[in-house]
Amino acid sequence: xxxxxxxxxxxxxxxxxxxxxxGEVLVSGNTCPRGKAYGIQEFTCPxxxxxxxxxxxxxEQSMCSVKTDKPVAKTEIAxxxxxxxxxxxxxxxxxxxxxxxxxxxxxxxxxxTRRVLDRKK
Amino acid sequence: xxxTCDVAIIGGGPAGLAAALSARKAGAExxxxxxxDSFPGGILQQCIHNGFGLHYFGQELTGPEYAQRFIDEAxxxxxxxxxxxxxxxxxxxxxxxxxxxxxxxxxxxxAKAVVLAMGxxxxxxxxxxxxxxxxxxxxxxxxxxxxxxxxxxxxGKKIVILGSGDIGLIMARRMTWEGAKVxxxxxxxxxxxxxxxxIVQCLKDNDIPLYFNTTxxxxxxxxxxxxxxxxxxxxxxxxxxxxxxxxxxxxxxLLSVGLIPENELTTAAGIEMDRVTSGAKVDAARQTSVPGIxxxxxxxxxxxxxxxVSQEAQIAGExxxxxxxxxxxxxxxxxxxxxxxxxxxxPQQLVKGEGNVALYFxxxxxxxxxxxxxxxxxAELKTTKKQIMTPGEMEKVVIDLGKVTGDVTVKVExx
Ligand SMILES: Cc1cc2nc3c(=O)[nH]c(=O)nc-3n(C[C@H](O)[C@H](O)[C@H](O)COP(=O)(O)OP(=O)(O)OC[C@H]3O[C@@H](n4cnc5c(N)ncnc54)[C@H](O)[C@@H]3O)c2cc1C
Ligand code: SF4
Numbered sequence: 001x002x003x004x005x006x007x008x009x010x011x012x013x014x015x016x017x018x019x020x021x022x023g024e025v026l027v028s029g030n031t032c033p034r035g036k037a038y039g040i041q042e043f044t045c046p047x048x049x050x051x052x053x054x055x056x057x058x059x060e061q062s063m064c065s066v067k068t069d070k071p072v073a074k075t076e077i078a079x080x081x082x083x084x085x086x087x088x089x090x091x092x093x094x095x096x097x098x099x100x101x102x103x104x105x106x107x108x109x110x111x112x113t114r115r116v117l118d119r120k121k
Numbered sequence: 122x123x124x125t126c127d128v129a130i131i132g133g134g135p136a137g138l139a140a141a142l143s144a145r146k147a148g149a150e151x152x153x154x155x156x157x158d159s160f161p162g163g164i165l166q167q168c169i170h171n172g173f174g175l176h177y178f179g180q181e182l183t184g185p186e187y188a189q190r191f192i193d194e195a196x197x198x199x200x201x202x203x204x205x206x207x208x209x210x211x212x213x214x215x216x217x218x219x220x221x222x223x224x225x226x227x228x229x230x231x232a233k234a235v236v237l238a239m240g241x242x243x244x245x246x247x248x249x250x251x252x253x254x255x256x257x258x259x260x261x262x263x264x265x266x267x268x269x270x271x272x273x274x275x276x277g278k279k280i281v282i283l284g285s286g287d288i289g290l291i292m293a294r295r296m297t298w299e300g301a302k303v304x305x306x307x308x309x310x311x312x313x314x315x316x317x318x319x320i321v322q323c324l325k326d327n328d329i330p331l332y333f334n335t336t337x338x339x340x341x342x343x344x345x346x347x348x349x350x351x352x353x354x355x356x357x358x359x360x361x362x363x364x365x366x367x368x369x370x371x372x373x374x375l376l377s378v379g380l381i382p383e384n385e386l387t388t389a390a391g392i393e394m395d396r397v398t399s400g401a402k403v404d405a406a407r408q409t410s411v412p413g414i415x416x417x418x419x420x421x422x423x424x425x426x427x428x429x430v431s432q433e434a435q436i437a438g439e440x441x442x443x444x445x446x447x448x449x450x451x452x453x454x455x456x457x458x459x460x461x462x463x464x465x466x467x468p469q470q471l472v473k474g475e476g477n478v479a480l481y482f483x484x485x486x487x488x489x490x491x492x493x494x495x496x497x498x499x500a501e502l503k504t505t506k507k508q509i510m511t512p513g514e515m516e517k518v519v520i521d522l523g524k525v526t527g528d529v530t531v532k533v534e535x536x
Contacts, residue, residue, distance in 0.1 A: 006325075008318040012509050031508070048322065051170045051183055052298065053270050061160070063273045065169035065185045074326070081298055095189050113169065114185035115192075 005042050007035040018043040047071035051113070052084045054099060059091030059116040066099050070108040080104055091116050122225045126153040126202075127445040128438070129218055129232035131209045131386065134163020136418025137238035138191035139431040140438030141201050144236070147442035152201045153230060155220050157208035161195070162188035163240055164419075165427065167267045170291055172318070176428035187427060204228065212237070212390045214411050233445035234413045236437050237387055237401070241380040241419040243288075253340035256347075262288040262377035266295070275299055277373025281349050282306045283337050285313035285320070287425065289377025294323035296375075303329045304371055309336040311356055312487065314513045316425070336361060337374070346372055380423045390414065397465040398422040404454055404470040405478045405522075406440035407433065415441045422467050422481075429481070429515060450474070455525060460532035462488055464512075471525055479519045484533050487511045492536035495520055497529050506536050 002019040007030060016029045016039040027039035041047070049071050053063040066087075072080055080103050087100055093116040100110035127149035130137045133156030141152045160166060165173070168184030175181055178190070195201050207222035218230040243261040260268075260276050266288065268274045278301050282289045285308040293303045306324065311333050313320055324331050332351070338361050339350040348370045352361040382400045393402045393410035400421040401409040408415050417437035418430045443449040454470045457480060466482040484491070491510040495503040495518055502520045510516055510533060518531070 006317060006321055008316075008321050011317060011511055011514050013317040048326070049171050049181070050298075053169055053273065055273055061271070063271055065183060065270060067169075067171060067183050077298075095186055113183040114166070115189055 003043055005039055007038050009034040009038050016042075046074040048074055048077060050077055050080045050084070050110075052081065054084060055088040056093065056116050057088060057090045058119055059093065060119050061116050064089055064093050064099075064116045065113045066110050067113050068103065068108045069111045072104040072106070072108050076104045076106075080108075080110070084110055089116075091118050122222075122228045124153060124228065124230045126151045126230065126232050128152045128234045128236060128441045129216070129230050130154045130236045130238055130438075131212065131218070132156060132163065132238035132240055132418070132420070133158070133161035133203055133205070134238060134240050134418065135165055135188060135191060135427050136240070136420070136430050136434040136437075137161075137163070137236070138188070138195050139434035140236045140238055140415075140417055140441065141195055142191065142198065143435040143438035144234075144442040144445075145198055145200050145438075147439040149234075149442035149445050150200055153232070154195070154201065154203040155207045155209050155218070155228070155230070156203060156205050159206055161192050161203055161205070164263070167263070167270050168291075169270045170295070173427050176426065177431050184427075191431075209239075209386060212386050212414070214390060214414075216413050234415065234441040236434075236441050237409075237414065237416040237420050238418050238434065238437075239383040239386065239420045241382045241423055243376070244379045244381060245376065251337055251340055253349075254342055256340070256342035256345050258342065258346035258373045259340065260373065260375055262286075262292045262375045265292055265373075265375050269295060269299060275301065276375075277301065277346075277371075279304060279371045280373045280375060281337070281351075281369055281371040282375045282377060284308065284377035284379070285315050285331060286377040286379065287315040287319050289375060290315045290319035290323040292375055292377070293329050294327055297327045297329065301373075303327070304369055305329065305351075306331045307335040307337060307351055308333050309354055309359060310334070312511075316513065338363070338366060340374060341368075346374055349374055380419065382420045382423065384420060387416070387420070395422075395465065395469055397459075398467065400467075402469040403467065404472050405436075405468045406443075406449065406472070407437035407468065408440060408444070408449075413441075413444050415444075422465065425513065425515060433481075456528045458528060458530045460530045462486065462491070462510075462533040463531050466531050471522065471529065473525060474522050476522050477519050478522050479517050480529075480531060481515055481517050482531055482533075483515055484510045484512055488533055488535055490536040491533050493518060494532045494534075495529060496532070497525050498527050500524065500526075502529070
């Protein structure tokens with residue numbers, strides 16, 4: 001089955017067509033090799049970093065931003081968001097603190113991306 | 122409170138923080154950052170998505186992570202003080218500053234050099250003059266971004282977004298991820314000023330339609346938005362074609378229709394402005410028309426990449442320190458003039474001298490492919506061809522200052 005993508009690796013935005021033939025993934029429409037690599041990745045296993053924020057207890061701010069520390073498969077995004085939706089953290093929080101370990105079952109953790117100090121300094 | 126310092130910096134966003142660090146490194150003994158918010162980091166605090174820092178740090182960070190690196194460094198550097206909850210209300214040519222603060226009361230600062238780093242704000246509905254009622258539920262995309270990401274509040278459930286700038290695109294995804302239904306994004310132009318990456322990852326990933334040559338002609342609802350009337354526009358005149366008008370139900374309208382540098386302090390100080398950038402006119406040191414007052418970041422011109430903000434701020438901070446120490450050379454200046462497809466160039470002036478200097482510019486429409494020519498009189502300083510130049514991406518060209526003898530022109534045309 002042929003799939004169409006827009007290459008996002010540079011502002012040219014080449015329209016890519018990607019398909020599989022005899023076990024090989026082929027790309028057309030790309031102007032340069034980066035477009036080919038992007039097309040193959042999107043065709044075989046598109047991945048995204050998920051970002052959101054979670055409530056903080058006892059912090060000088062009410063929310064703390066978080067992200068997955070690795071890209072997760074696009075098909076797992078809904079599951080990851082649901083897990084983040086139910087999570088919260090307790091101050092103090094440092095950048096990189098793990099909020100939800102192994103959120104996608106594939107080794108990606110949800111980690112804090114900002115510092116939140118205790119409410120009373 | 123009365124304070125004196127070598128370099129005072131107005132704004133503690135990425136521009137202010139980077140300027141402070143480089144001013145200190147360049148020898149300023151004490152650097153004071155004045156920030157009206159309760160936390161440093163500026164707008165980056167609410168930009169929780171990733172994609173920052175690819176150029177500057179060589180890795181993809183989220184906005185808060187990018188900011189935290191500079192905050193940590195500033196907090197760990199002796200000689201840099203950050204006054205939070207402190208809003209500057211006046212800057213003067215003698216480098217004195219008046220600020221008000223609910224923590225410190227009236228703050229009077231006497232600096233030797235000043236760096237303006239106040240960032241920008243979003244255009245609002247008023248600036249657009251969309252007809253209709255005045256119900257609740259109309260937000261700028263950045264305001265919604267702050268509510269959702271920092272306060273944990275959802276502005277609505279059924280959303281229409283006007284304008285396909287990056288902040289609008291990012292918010293389309295964010296609202297969808299938080300369970301809202303984003304009906305559509307309307308863009309009056311035939312192209313988006315947002316990055317391809319955001320169109321793909323924010324809209325296409327979530328099946329959100331983007332309509333070009335389309336605008337909102339009326340907002341409906343008494344207490345709360347109940348919907349908007351959407352119409353196509355004539356691509357030439359950009360006037361709405363009323364026969365295409367249709368009602369789209371929504372409870373929230375987000376506006377992502379551009380940013381304006383926050384320059385009230387700058388104009389009040391009598392600093393010469395550039396009508397195109399809505400920022401100050403500066404030389405390569407990022408010094409304004411008032412000696413000793415420098416500007417950088419979004420207050421100078423709207424940047425799409427914070428990486429460029431940090432770089433520009435380093436230049437401003439370093440030269441502010443030199444000015445404070447009395448070592449900034451004074452020499453003749455020449456003008457940098459945009460031509461052809463170039464809308465503006467920063468810096469607008471160059472001080473004659475040695476070494477390389479980078480000129481940053483934007484084109485007014487897409488050029489595919491584009492030829493760039495930089496000239497000084499009849500002498501060609503640089504000519505290059507690029508596959509594509511778009512209004513959404515800031516371009517950069519480096520020239521040899523040694524060859525600059527008079528005014529410089531920067532021109533882009535179809536190659
Ligand atoms: C809503 C929004 C979303 C954005 N999203 C992105 C994005 O996704 N990716 C990207 O690369 N760029 C984004 N940008 C651009 C990004 O903001 C800039 O790259 C960068 O943050 C600009 O840094 P700055 O320090 O110049 O301005 P800011 O980050 O705006 O910082 C300015 C600081 O000055 C303070 N200030 C202003 N006036 C005063 C005063 N009178 N007294 C004291 N303090 C004052 C403000 O409180 C603020 O903290 C966005 C911009 C906006 C407005
Ligand atoms: S294929 Fe190459 S030229 Fe085309 S958008 Fe991708 S990176 Fe750019």
